[in-house]
Amino acid sequence: MVGMGSSLAMTTLPDQTGVPPERALDCAELVRRHPWAATSLGPAEAWDPVVRATVDMLLASPVPMVLAYGDDHVMIYNDAYAEVLGARHPAALGRPAAEVFGELWHTPGVGGVIADVYRTGQPFLEAETQVAVARGAAGHVEQASFTRGHSVIRDLHGGIVGVLTVAAETTQVTRRLQSLGDLTARLASALTIDDVARVVLAYGMTSFDVDHCVFAVDDGTEFRYVRRIRGEMMDEADERLPPLWKRFAPDPDSPMVTAAQTGRPTFQADGSPLAKIASDRHERRIRALAAMPLRTPLLRGALTMGYRTAHTWLPAERALLYAAAELVAQAAERARRFEAQHGTAQLLQRSMLPEHLPELDRFRIAARYDVGVDGNAAGGDFYDAFELSDGRLAMVLGDVAGHDVRAAAVMGQVRAALRALALTDPAPGTVLAGLDRLVGSLGAESRNEEIFVTVVYGVLDPTDGTITLASAGHPPPVLRRADPEGGPASAELVLVPPGAPLGLGGRWRTTVLQLEPGDSILMFSDGVVERRDRPLSAGLADLVAAAAGATSGDPRNLCSLATAAVSGSTDDDVAVLAVERAVALSRSATMLVPAEPTGPSRVRQWMSTRLREWSVPEPVIGAAILCTSELTTNALLHAGTPAQVHIDLSAERLLVSVADTGTRGSVTRARTDALSSRGRGLGLIEELSDTWGTDPTVRGSTVWFEMLIPPR
Template sequence: MAARPVDVSPSCAPAARRTPEDHLRTLQEVTAALSGAVREADVLRVILEQGRAGSGASGSGVAVRDGEQVRYAHLDGYSSDVRATWSAFGMDSGSPVTHVLRTGEALFLGSPQEVLARFDVPVIRAFLEASGEQAMVRLPLVGTTGVMGVLSFGFTAPQAFSEDERAFLLALAGQCAQALERARLYERELATARTLQRSLLPGTLPEVGGARVAARCIPATAGTDVGGDWYDAVRLPDGRLGVVVGDVMGKGVRAASVMGQVRNALRGLLHADPAPAVVLERLDRLVAAMEDDEELVTLAYGVLDAGTGRFTWSGAGHPPPLLLGADGEALYLEPGEGLPLGLGGAREETVVALGPGEVVLLYSDGLVETRRRPLLDGLPLLQEHAAFLVAEGGQADGSGPWTVGPWQGRSSLDALADALVERMGGGGAADDDVTLLALGREPATELTAELLLPARASSASAARACVRERLAAWSGAAAPGAPGGGAGDLAEVAQLCVSEVVTNAVLHAASPARLRLAWDGAVLRVEVRDEGAPFRTALRVPGEEDTHGRGLVLLDALSRRWGLHEVEGGKAVWFELAAGPAG
């Protein structure tokens, strides 16, 4: 940039003088404002705004040293060109800012002549020309380790800087330095606490046959402290799945530290005896023995046996889990909250049967409770949103209807968790950490087989062989919660029923037949299609000498249910056999 002569004539009238009472009132306002400013950006905003208003300055900024470079963390009241050109410069520039950083001297330069008398270097001449400043103040921000930055004010008119004005600006710089150092210390602690909190959350969630887990833990953004929310999911040695959501009612490193101790202790206790009441009683003793008794710890912990659907849980001062039924109903589990950990009292367990395709939600109070929404309003709101999403609503992106059953795996749980957090307001500026864990039980994958049978008597034997072989192969595929054994236990009765139906199809309909078997882990469905016309399904008890008509009687006696319906080009007879007792 080509330098032009700088107008150093004191032709501008000085700004209107402020009285000592004005300065005292401004300092009091700054003190009040800084009491609520805990982040560096908030401190600088208060100081720069109040400083400009109290001194009549047109521009302000705070510069900090970064090695051999100087950068303005904030530079307000200047054009974009000035901010872009002078937001950073070297320590060897010979500027007033670098002088203050090196010496700690406060500079009150009331006119361009005073500026250039001490700092007649190209960079300063260019700055005066571009900014139009006629006076400047550069004040050291002195912390416990020395000069930590420079508070700058610029004026478009020459200034005399009375003793009172100098004292006011020096006091302002002192307030800024103290608040800035406190904010930096706080932000370091905040970063440490967040790192600790993140390190204690599981990197991946376990895969357990018959169950899936999705979780979200979103730090508070509207507030300033790190909360003590956490979650965990652990595959137990016996194949069951333990899940927990906890909350330490404190903030910062202390809360994160307590959270870590409880989380690690719980993981260890699970392998000794994972029963929820036992685990909570042992955690009670651990928390009661902690030296730091200022932090309240709440949690909800449960164990799912995906094979039977048995979900056992216990709570310690925590909101109850929410069960999302496959029918779209959302119900809170029976109260089992108990007292927070360490406060004593008997621990009780609640058991619920989690059906295939159903989901249970564990969450922290940050999901349901905010400064504007009390807990008792948030709980029914969560219930309402969950029921809507499961039974009536659509995906979070509006792409279509959503049902929990048929169960859609982890991706569906992830979408459900995201949608619930968004609907409850946890995706924006949250007052508290928001934690949600969704535990879903999946139905067994349906196994199928088909066989085309020619129109001859030997097809009944081929059908029985197909049933026998397929059910033997599927004998290990029992559904979670199936009341009896596997598919192999149904082989004898299934062969008898299918033989009757196939015989009717190939002999009476005189057409090829198609046999289809479907096993979902609990129920075997058999369907035989042929090209014959539908017939009346009324049962008739055959006489002693009748050689036909016994097939439907057998189906009615042995199957869970059966039926007949028309299909394109013919009819289909079907029946179902349940694992365990029929009916």
């Protein structure tokens, strides 16, 4: 480290002879044994008293120190500096620095610093520099930060005989400042209180290496908190799961409550700060605790960090905690605002969509709606499917331009009017003509001619599978044809006669197609296929290819594939509706699982009985029960509500879905990447099923998987 710059950390010196036998000796012993007579220092017994005192001082110091002696800068250093040298030690001891560092010694900022101090006698303080340091018995190399001071050593006669370098390691301070920057970046992308909690707990445990970290926010008259303790096993899947919050009353003996209510931080260096409120042995073992308030106009909370040993909270550390708490408080308030706005938009959006789709003997129906933009605004996409008085099925998918409450309101009016019109006269031409008049009237009332609504509407006759379709400016559906001989399926866009969007006084023509057993039809909004950097035709081609390559024509599977068929992100909402004509009648059963520890075992027993009654092959039964148990456990633990398990068996596949009705107050989101309390559920579903996915519903979410039945 004598005058070295950051570039020296990347340099590897040649192997030095004699290193292994001497590595076990400390520097004091190596200095005693070294043949100094062969160096510019001369025999040790003849050293100048000042030089000897300097060497004795640096050998006894725990701080990295090195003496560069004489015109050739012979190096004498201590054990702390030896760790910095790494593989260069012990061969560097007693050698000129230029030989130790080679060509780097002559580069700017390295040897020149020592030479200038030695020549001028003026001390010099170097700014922080990164150096590679070997840590621990295993010699693990890591980057450390040091600030170095160089000063001259004079002999008894006042002559300059060397330069003493003292290195102060600032690695911990530097890393904490860097981690504060990382905290800022991560909090900027945290949308919900759950997200903020995950970021804060990870920050406290890694940056401050604490034994106990708690994040708490007010929840009405009470508080709720989530904590992390040292030794907790948390894998990547666990980190993505919703944190398990606990509620507690405002106990005046709680440092966390005191900080949240008064807005004043508290620091205890040693004692039993949690003794009066400890709920388990982990809290009783805490001796040092910092409690930082989190206060904004909309939020009261606290962040606490504790150690199991005494800990002095130094001013620099307190300042860092103040800054972190301010960042966390602001992020928590933003998250609370987002959740409130998001919840309102989601409730408005999903209240206008059907909660349940019709169940027909030989036709399966599924739909999916994904919010676009940032998920914080209602949109105008909608779908619907309902039975008519004569037994036929009306199905529709539409899009009202816009991403605001007004677009959602128009969507709700259009959907309600369509139902009323279809129940009176379901003919596509008649329904679209009535909707056209409605949209034109709405535009006139608002004095806004820019209400843009597109719709594709069809009527399915279950007796023969015919569908009569008409489109008002909407993308055509995709028709997936199954091969009766068991070969690959095919897919194509339905040639629906083009028609003007609603509100323009157009005329609409219809087309008729027929679904054969195994065929499916997929309606979709333009958010599925439109991308800013690609032509619409490319998106349509990708969607058709995805439908043709689907493992089955199951509507749930098609909806899941459709939302991911076109690469790239979209800012638009996405709505899809799929209908399949089954090859044969399917058998189904449903079980409501209470939120109890025995729930998963009851599901396993129920499924085993049903599937064996239906003569499902044993390998499929075992895999299906294992996957269902994982999904049920996830729903019960992390949604906190009863779960509904539905199984549907057809000749070619077994479909299992697990639905929950709650999200512990957080934003309703698909949990495709957060299955199982220990993170193994996702791998199981991917490994054992043929396809799987998640569907957000009006109240909660549904995770499902499909397993193909091998031919007998």
